[in-house]
Amino acid sequence: MFGQPTSPRFRAVLAGTLSAGLIFSVAACGGSDDSDSDTTTDASASAIDCSPYTKFGDIKGKTISIYTGIVTPEDTPHINSYKPFESCTGATVKYEGDKSFETQILVRAKAGNPPDLAIVPQPGLVKQLVATGKAVVAPDEVSANVDKFWGKDWKAYATVDGKFYGAPLGASVKSLVWYSPTDFKDAGYTVPTTLDELKALSDKIAATGAKPWCAGISSGDATGWPITDWMEDFMLRLYGPEEYDKWVNHTIAFNSAEPTAALDAVGAYLKNDKYVNGGLGDVKSIATTTFQDAGLPITEGTCFMHRQASFYAANFDKKTKVAEDGDVFAFYLPGKDASSKPVLGGGEFVVAFADRPEVKAFQTYLSSDTWANTKAKLSSGWVTANKGLDPNNLTNPIDKLAATILLDPATQFRFDGSDQMPAAVGSDAFWKQATNWITGQDTKTTVDNIEKAWPK
Structure with a gap:
């Protein structure tokens, strides 16, 4: 995010999903959590x-440091996924997790x-790090792996001024709708495959x-x-990836016809x-309902659908079975249409600041693909868009769903x-004006105000 390395949304999401201890249980997700010692060992x-x-060359005894915002307990499967590399090479990986990563990585880079x-969670932050002059272009071997295992769009996110700086790592899918398979079956509802079908189902x-x-x-905040x-999501679906890119990059104004229609x-x-x-409650209750609580009425039978990312599974009670034939x-x-598959999501990129042989x-x-499959066996709640991933190595049903979407050639x-x-814009005016919009502000005023916030 340009000029916004601290990602308050990420901190809010993480705090919200972890604070109450609402993490998948083995029964709920059909697999193990990140701290499963037996899986980790194997x-x-x-x-x-x-x-x-x-x-x-011989890199035995060498040390490689890696810095990230992924902290305990989510750091355990990362650390263990490095062990095969350490066994192969005799090198040691020094892992450092820091909740203030997105601020401190810029401070450290600028300070030399x-x-x-x-492990960088936003393309904008990748660009900021490159701008410090301290980031190192990725080696040919990494570039070749990315060409083989990822789509061109993924490579482009870590390419600055024609130079490629970092391979993608993990990924997430936001284009999901949560529902109760049991309630759908009982009511005779079927999962929609087009936007028109989604609207028809909502009307029904x-x-x-x-x-x-x-x-x-x-x-x-x-x-x-x-x-x-x-x-x-609607900008992508109604107008396609190219128009979406123009909007995001401000090639078209925030208050132009297409984004205005998308918000409508x-x-x-x-x-x-x-x-x-x-x-x-009513429409205005959306503004006062926490995003953590917003989808829980699905399990209470008082609503049928909730649009939210794959991480939302962690907010359901541990007794809730999260599966294709489960409670949610x-x-x-x-x-x-059923043939188009636009997907909104997030991801991480590995950016280097040294070009020593052991780092490369x-x-x-x-x-x-070796690392991707090793990591998949160790983690619940983690996926990647690496095409070499074997989805059978994922134990969590939601992870498998996300991987299926990410790896679909049509995506x-x-x-x-x-x-x-x-x-x-992204973490200020957009958020604030969207809140005003849901509490009664009209669409034109909303998009006009966001457009005015765009830096000149």
Whole structure:
């Protein structure tokens, strides 16, 4: 995010999903959590092909530092996923997790004290780090892996002025709708495959007197961010990835015809009293309902659908079975037709600040299908868009769903738009004006005010 490395939305999401201890149980997700010691031991000890790293010479005894915002307990599967590389090469990886990473990595880079590698969660922050002059262009081996295992869109996010700086790592899918498979079956509803079918289903549910949707955007200082995801999803679906890119990059104005219509399309759901806010109140209740609580009425039978990213699974009670045949699950938020597959999401990139042989070797490992599958065996709640991933290595049903979407050849992935916009827009005006919009402000005033916030 340009000028906004601290990502208050990320902190709010993380705090919200972890504070109450609402993490998947083994029964709920059909797999293990990140701290499962047995899985960790088995997967991290598995043998891998060491030949890709011999070209970097003898690096035994060398140390590579990696810095990230991924902290305890989520750091455990990362650390264990490095063990096969360490066994192959004799090198040691020094892991440093820091909740203040997104601020401190810029401070350290500018001060000339960066780590060897950093796991960077936003394309905008990648660009900021390159601008410090301390980031190092990725080696040919990493570039080749990315060409093989990722789409061109992913490579472009870490390419600055024609130079490629960092391989993608993890990924997330935001284009999901949570629902109850049991309630759908009992009511005779089917999962929609087009936007028209989604609208028809919403009308069908509303005709019974029930509320098809529940939503909430309260998130402390980050209140309003869920609406930005809704708008980005509809911008992608109604106008396609190219127009979406123009909007995000301000090639077209925020208040031009297409984004204005996209927000109105969101309003057809979120500002429709017949559709919302099941189990929570009227339209205005969306502003005061926390995003953590917003989808819970699905399990109470007071709403049928909730649009939110894959991470939302952590907010359900640990006794809730999250599975295709469970209490709750999710389906892909459909496109205009069944053949198009625009996907909104997020991800991470590994950026280097050193070009020593051992650093290049570790970068190569992290950009490989070998690492992706090793990590998959160790983690619940983690996926990647690496095409070499075997989805069977994922134990969590939601992870498998997300991976299936990410790895679909028809998928047109786009990174979260507000995370790419200038901070004055993406994490300020967009959030605040979206909140005003849901409480009664008209669409034109909303998009006009956001446009005025765009830096000149």
